[in-house]
Amino acid sequence: MNLQNITITLSETKKEKPQSDQLEFGKVFTDHMFIMDFSTGLGWHDPRIVPYQPITMDPASMIFHYGQSVFEGLKAYQTDDGRVLLFRPEKNFRRLNQSNDRLCIPELDEEFVLEALKKLIEVEREWIPSAEGTSLYIRPFIISTEPFLGVHPSSSYKFMIILSPVGSYYKEGIHPVKIAVESKYVRAVNGGTGTAKTGGNYAASLKAQEVSEKIGYSQVLWLDGVEKKYIEEVGSMNVFFKINGEVITPALNGSILEGVTRTSIIELLKHWNVPVTERKISMDDVRQAYLDGTLEEAFGTGTAAVISPIGEFFWNDEKLVINDGKTGELSKKLFDTLTGIQTGKLADPLGWVVEVSKENTFSVAR
Amino acid sequence: MNLQNITITLSETKKEKPQSDQLEFGKVFTDHMFIMDFSTGLGWHDPRIVPYQPITMDPASMIFHYGQSVFEGLKAYQTDDGRVLLFRPEKNFRRLNQSNDRLCIPELDEEFVLEALKKLIEVEREWIPSAEGTSLYIRPFIISTEPFLGVHPSSSYKFMIILSPVGSYYKEGIHPVKIAVESKYVRAVNGGTGTAKTGGNYAASLKAQEVSEKIGYSQVLWLDGVEKKYIEEVGSMNVFFKINGEVITPALNGSILEGVTRTSIIELLKHWNVPVTERKISMDDVRQAYLDGTLEEAFGTGTAAVISPIGEFFWNDEKLVINDGKTGELSKKLFDTLTGIQTGKLADPLGWVVEVSKENTFSVAR
Numbered sequence: 001m002n003l004q005n006i007t008i009t010l011s012e013t014k015k016e017k018p019q020s021d022q023l024e025f026g027k028v029f030t031d032h033m034f035i036m037d038f039s040t041g042l043g044w045h046d047p048r049i050v051p052y053q054p055i056t057m058d059p060a061s062m063i064f065h066y067g068q069s070v071f072e073g074l075k076a077y078q079t080d081d082g083r084v085l086l087f088r089p090e091k092n093f094r095r096l097n098q099s100n101d102r103l104c105i106p107e108l109d110e111e112f113v114l115e116a117l118k119k120l121i122e123v124e125r126e127w128i129p130s131a132e133g134t135s136l137y138i139r140p141f142i143i144s145t146e147p148f149l150g151v152h153p154s155s156s157y158k159f160m161i162i163l164s165p166v167g168s169y170y171k172e173g174i175h176p177v178k179i180a181v182e183s184k185y186v187r188a189v190n191g192g193t194g195t196a197k198t199g200g201n202y203a204a205s206l207k208a209q210e211v212s213e214k215i216g217y218s219q220v221l222w223l224d225g226v227e228k229k230y231i232e233e234v235g236s237m238n239v240f241f242k243i244n245g246e247v248i249t250p251a252l253n254g255s256i257l258e259g260v261t262r263t264s265i266i267e268l269l270k271h272w273n274v275p276v277t278e279r280k281i282s283m284d285d286v287r288q289a290y291l292d293g294t295l296e297e298a299f300g301t302g303t304a305a306v307i308s309p310i311g312e313f314f315w316n317d318e319k320l321v322i323n324d325g326k327t328g329e330l331s332k333k334l335f336d337t338l339t340g341i342q343t344g345k346l347a348d349p350l351g352w353v354v355e356v357s358k359e360n361t362f363s364v365a366r
Numbered sequence: 367m368n369l370q371n372i373t374i375t376l377s378e379t380k381k382e383k384p385q386s387d388q389l390e391f392g393k394v395f396t397d398h399m400f401i402m403d404f405s406t407g408l409g410w411h412d413p414r415i416v417p418y419q420p421i422t423m424d425p426a427s428m429i430f431h432y433g434q435s436v437f438e439g440l441k442a443y444q445t446d447d448g449r450v451l452l453f454r455p456e457k458n459f460r461r462l463n464q465s466n467d468r469l470c471i472p473e474l475d476e477e478f479v480l481e482a483l484k485k486l487i488e489v490e491r492e493w494i495p496s497a498e499g500t501s502l503y504i505r506p507f508i509i510s511t512e513p514f515l516g517v518h519p520s521s522s523y524k525f526m527i528i529l530s531p532v533g534s535y536y537k538e539g540i541h542p543v544k545i546a547v548e549s550k551y552v553r554a555v556n557g558g559t560g561t562a563k564t565g566g567n568y569a570a571s572l573k574a575q576e577v578s579e580k581i582g583y584s585q586v587l588w589l590d591g592v593e594k595k596y597i598e599e600v601g602s603m604n605v606f607f608k609i610n611g612e613v614i615t616p617a618l619n620g621s622i623l624e625g626v627t628r629t630s631i632i633e634l635l636k637h638w639n640v641p642v643t644e645r646k647i648s649m650d651d652v653r654q655a656y657l658d659g660t661l662e663e664a665f666g667t668g669t670a671a672v673i674s675p676i677g678e679f680f681w682n683d684e685k686l687v688i689n690d691g692k693t694g695e696l697s698k699k700l701f702d703t704l705t706g707i708q709t710g711k712l713a714d715p716l717g718w719v720v721e722v723s724k725e726n727t728f729s730v731a732r
Contacts, residue, residue: 025515026514057423059418059421060530064565192558199430199432203566207469225556
């Protein structure tokens with residue numbers, strides 16, 4: 001498949017774009033979307049950019065019953081000099097294929113879908129907000145569409161990319177969140193789907209989230225599903241701790257999602273010669289460091305918030321307040337550096353950003 | 367909400383009904399479906415029977431991204447004297463609400479949806495096949511429809527019931543299946559969603575199923591996610607063992623689905639004064655019984671197959687052949703008794719079947 005195969009149907013009307021200061025996360029979508037179909041025998045076919053519109057689905061479509069689906073999340077940023085940057089998008093499409101493998105969904109051509117994404121972004125160029133902290137959120141996803149109630153991999157799928165202009169995750173700047181440590185519900189376990197970005201993991205997380213919000217905590221910290229001792233993730237983010245000068249994040253153990261921001265932070269810390277370790281870490285270890293006065297910082301990492309400082313953990317009726325509930329120095333430096341690189345304000349020493357080149361404009365292939 | 371609120375729009379055309387001997391599972395759907403919407407503020411509303419048709423969904427609908435969904439499966443049977451029977455349907459709607467609670471989906475009025483189902487079945491009366499082993503499979507399900515990419519419970523849902531005439535699960539009569547014991551992948555863990563009937567559990571099961579089929583086994587036996595020692599379920603069924611005269615099934619431990627067939631078998635065995643125990647049972651226990659010559663029978667239980675005898679387990683490169691690979695006496699008696707009760711051929715000593723009364727015909731409320 002090559003880019004010339006992508007047909008483009010432009011929308012006859014254009015939606016009104018929201019004001020930069022009124023952007024919410026994931027509620028407004030742009031004028032167009034990318035869509036491509038899979039069926040056994042034909043493979044992936046009919047790649048097209050079309051007006052954003054509802055899709056029609058048979059009520060027996062497998063996605064409605066057996067949840068066979070995967071997704072990704074990344075962002076496009078507008079630079080001050082008008083260029084459009086993506087942050088390590090090849091990692092998202094690599095991971096999408098890893099999720100596909102776990103969910104028995106046919107593999108995508110990673111290079112092709114990245115080029116298709118660039119083409120879609122060119123079409124939606126005017127939708128990329130430029131105010132501080134804003135970006136265009138990108139949601140590639142695959143759903144199973146075969147109308148069949150047998151529990152088997154679907155014989156047909158849709159791959160789609162939709163786009164949503166999003167505001168700053170922190171309306172009043174980066175600030176720490178309070179986290180409840182979850183002792184009852186489990187996000188994932190080794191041998192399950194925790195390393196894949198699939199709907200079921202997120203559906204499973206809703207209940208714990210609802211319970212923690214009721215007691216005044218905005219997210220949960222997930223412990224391992226076997227011993228309920230070891231730290232896995234926070235909300236839908238990876239988690240880091242700074243203890244006595246060393247930065248520690250749970251090692252990838254078969255139930256933790258390998259976040260692109262997580263990987264980037266590890267690489268950035270190594271680049272800075274800051275000690276960083278991926279290892280098993282228990283909630284007891286964290287509490288002990290807190291008691292010893294060596295728990296200096298904690299933060300979550302993910303595409304939406306980039307860095308989310310943690311001001312407090314609530315565990316077994318005890319509150320562990322970190323760095324007086326303020327954003328730590330390293331958390332702030334990581335946030336400023338990553339967002340600086342992503343938006344082209346800072347140099348890109350590790351070669352992470354990918355420019356959406358003008359050569360990919362839709363006018364070439366139309 | 368009462369039955370008079372259900373509006374009925376009949377299909378102008380009728381599909382051709384498949385021959386009784388050509389029925390497959392879950393591929394053909396009837397002429398009508400039941401649908402009802404939920405939105406915050408309005409609650410569940412607009413219950414209606416309409417022609418079976420595709421539904422229109424925004425690409426950002428939560429079901430496509432975060433898998434918030436639940437479903438049920440049950441059957442309607444035609445008796446020799448032309449009555450229509452459901453098997454313990456109140457248990458399915460009770461469990462649907464338990465699944466709803468785990469998945470943060472708003473509760474349904476169980477009595478109302480059962481009456482709505484009866485009304486739909488009356489409309490589709492002619493679709494219920496009558497040949498030996500056939501039935502009308504019923505699939506109630508709920509999907510989250512809010513177009514929003516935040517990880518939160520949806521503010522809108524659709525509850526639907528679709529119907530599919532299905533053939534005998536065993537084309538050539540009940541016969542034993544070969545099962546591979548799964549040592550790598552995990553279906554569910556305590557604190558997860560294993561007790562709920564939600565898409566993610568089934569999506570998670572596809573990979574192990576695919577691997578086992580490649581080595582010639584039709585289903586997998588799931589072990590617990592913590593120690594990978596204790597038996598949980600088989601495929602998408604519950605599992606029973608007969609060891610030295612005692613029938614044993616894994617106790618409900620927080621990760622096993624509480625099957626309606628499972629419950630019914632336990633009740634039936636007690637009614638017959640056959641010793642039956644719900645307890646933890648390990649694969650080592652089963653192997654030891656096999657070596658001792660006391661592993662008399664094994665079978666899976668579920669709505670689709672009712673009883674699925676197990677002729678062989680494959681575990682750690684060892685084959686455990688049960689009862690010479692033949693259907694056991696108790697398995698056969700349970701199958702005959704349950705299907706006999708379900709189809710009205712045998713007496714119903716425990717009061718399980720529910721007749722779809724003529725008083726619920728749509729002609730009353732139209």
